[in-house]
Amino acid sequence: MTCTIVVGTQWGDEGKGKIVDLLTAESDTVVRYQGGNNAGHTVMYEDKKVVLHLIPSGILQGKEAILGNGVVIEPNSLLHEIKELETAGYDISKLKISKQAHLVLPYHLLFDKLTEERKGKSKIGTTCRGIGPAYQDKVARTGLRICDIKNENFPTFIEKLLEQKELELQNFKRDDIGYTIHKDNLIKNLHDFYNKVEKYLINSSTYINNLIFKDKDIIFEGAQGTFLDVDHGTYPFVTSSNTVAGAACTGSGIGPTKINRVIGITKAYTTRVGSGPFPTELLNDTGEYFRQWGNEFGATTGRPRRCGWFDAVLVKHAVEINGITNIALTKLDVLDNFDEIKICTEYKTANGKKLDTYDASEIENVIPIYITVSGWKVKTNGITEYKFLPKNLKKYVEHIEWLTKCPVGIISTGPKREETIIL
Secondary structure, X not given: OOEEEEEEOOOOOOOXXXXXXXXXXXXXXXXXXXXXXXXXXXXXXXXEEEEEOOOOHHHHHXXXXXXXXXXXXXXXXXHHHHHHHHHOOOOOOOEEEEOOOEEOOHHHHHHHHHHHHHHHHHOXXXXXXXXXXXXXXHHOOOOOEHHHHHOOOHHHHHHHHHHHHHHHHHHHOOOOOOOOOOHHHHHHHHHHHHHHHHHHEEOHHHHHHHHHHOXXXXXXXXXXXXXXXXXXXXXXXXXXXXXXXXXXXXXXXXOHHHOOEEEEEEEOOEEEOOOOOOOOEOOOHHHXXXXXXXXXXXXXXXXXXXXXXXXXXXXHHHHHHHOOOEEEEEOHHHHOOOOEEEEEEEEEOOOOOEEOOOOOOOHHHXXXXXEEEEOOOOOOOOOXXXXXOOHHHHHHHHHHHHHHOOOEEEEEOOOEOOOEEEO
């Protein structure tokens, strides 16, 4: 039995979907433990490309796929994703959904959009999918779980909830909103949603612990990345959930002693979407090269990603707080055409102090300090054996291992499932 957590070590978009899909071949179940449809996990194999936003990518290999209690679910998005997969010929019968998962409701999307607009130049860069307001209600104990729909007091709960939301809406002082949710329509839509997904609903904690008891191999799939974590990320430019490995336990209902390994998905350079600090960001032709050759556009929003050199300070900290046992290094082939490649090994603060460790209070204004290594100038896309990799690429991997204090266990040489080297 192995319980493996797959977590992003940067600001998301590291290639978790591909690696989870790859690991699924040797696993029984994949569990998604946090986030919502603000995530976009892309899987490519042969001539197929599938983008998933909620459903764990293990479903593509016919494995059991569980949405844990830590996920927030927008009903229409989930139903749309199920229909798309079924139309494409995938078996959805092994999908399982936690009864305790919270729902993203129509007013969450509106509040997300209005809050972001009001921030103006200080906006976070949210996807406006209602994720933040849904988690906000969850913590405020005014959220709605799937299991609550069958509660006999459900209509009364919805009525009081909508009254409160209409009052909150007045705080935006907008004359052009014209927004009212019809209580009966919402109740009907939620009942319809429940009826459509009822066959998938489970008590997820009990179910997953029973799988562990039966010695099943389980992958816990995270969304976003370490530095979008609400506690450990570049706050306030973060998502609204805990994205680090520890959240797999709370978001699925298992104890930490059940975890065997943690795989940190790491891009060979650095990207982020939205606002917030980014020490190695390149606002030049090199950054644009990363964007075009790496196809750095959001799978969920289509927004262009900000791009920069590899930041070893960030990834070393991610290794520490996630307890990462192995790194899966992705998109090395994007670096094929460089004569020289830079790696950030330290930061310099405004007062001239050097930092080789991540400090949340300093990250906003640091300047990266680089080392320069030789490029390999050889096409590596699609190579599937380590011995065929160029010497300088192997040296680059060794630099990353040494700087992050973590071994690289998987090398990705392209977006497809088969374009992978297992070390």
